[in-house]
Amino acid sequence: MESIGANVKRLRRQRGLTQTQLAEQLLAQPMGWQWSQMSISRLENGNDITVSQLEALAAVLGREVLANTRIGTFMSDDFAYLQQQSRLHELSERAHKALADAKATTASLQAIVDQVGDGHGEHTEAT
Structure with a gap:
């Protein structure tokens, strides 16, 4: 059995390709991970x-x-399932961050509205 790193x-x-060149190609993959010469070296060493990361490597190599x-022996259905679960987790994390950012923006805008009011010193309620 070979290792993925080998x-x-x-x-x-x-x-x-050098390790640096491979890292540069991997950086261009969607849902990118922060590849570097060091991360390629670590991967190659086990x-x-x-x-x-495996998806990105398969896209390039x-x-x-x-x-x-060993992973190649159960790749078909199990690997597809793992890919799907990984993508769902990543998308869920992005959605939670976007929601938190939207709430922070809404709070900031509400604070501005409260400070400015309607020009007559009255405060406007956000819906």
């Missing part, structure tokens, strides 16, 4: 990987990144 290293070298790995 496959990444092999595929990266086959394509004539650090854990998330589903989102191809599905061969899973060749002869």
